[in-house]
Amino acid sequence: MQASYWHEKWQKGETAFHQFKGSPLLKTHFPELGLPELSRLLVPLCGKTRDIAWLVANGHHVVAAELHEPAVIQLFKDMEVEPKVMHLDKFDLIHYQAMVDELTIDVYVGDIFQLTPTLIGRIDAIYDRAALVALPLDMREKYTLHMRELTGAAAQLLISFDYEQHLLPGPPYCVDAGEVASHYGEHYVVSQLASEDVVGGLKGKLKANEEVWLLKKKT
Structure with missing residues (x-):
């Protein structure tokens, strides 16, 4: 599956997978992870998911990855947050970073397989x-x-x-x-x-x- 497939889906608005109010299953089952506040969660292929806002509102840092940059721009726009944007030429990634109530949101735009443990740091759990x-x-x-x-x-x-x-x-x-x-x-x-x-x-x-x-x- 080529990156162009997903770019085309986003450009055509064929994003039925996006849940405008976030995932009710996340809200119901998240406690099963047993995470303390200030944990760092990885959200792979995040799109413009509202689940990131929910995780932050519940006291957690978020690291995410997404291929389609306009989706990430919309994600921060929906959260009414202005991110800092950095180009990581070594990894061929763009890093969007913001803070909300002293909680960090780091979203990497590009190929998720370019992410490394050194780049993203400690991860306490994955929400997929x-x-x-x-x-x-x-x-x-x-x-x-x-x-x-x-x-x-x-x-x-x-x-x-x-x-x-x-x-x-x-x-x-x-x-x-x-x-x-x-x-x-x-x-x-x-x-x-x-x-x-x-x-x-x-x-x-x-x-x-x-x-x-x-x-x-x-x-």
Whole structure:
């Protein structure tokens, strides 16, 4: 999947994955991570998600990554925050940074695989609502490895979809319980927190379940 695919989606306004009021599943299940205030959360492929504002409002620092820069500009505009913008030529990334009530928001624009542990610093947990399911299978394998190495296998709150993949092309792609286990089972204790029908069907066409997973590093 090429970057041009996502740029075109944004330019055409084909962003049904964006939730204007944020994710209700995040609000319901976030406490399961058991994080203290001032934790640092990584939000991969963040788009212009309102979930970042919610995480900050609940006392946490946010590090995020997004390919499409106009989405990041809109994210900060929606939050009514003026970020500092820095070009990281060494990594071919653009770094948007802002502070809200002494909490930092760092959003890196560009290829998420350019992120390094040294660049982004300590991460206490990952919130993945629309990243894993946005990627085709070959990229999902690369992505899950990268997230583990990037964060030292930090805990994750993961949201995925389960449906008959052959009946509807992704994204979002079907990532069922078996695939979640194959990606994460070796390094994490995997717990399913919820499985809910997608109201109206996925893309208004197909019955699907939206599932919430808690991943905790094995000790």
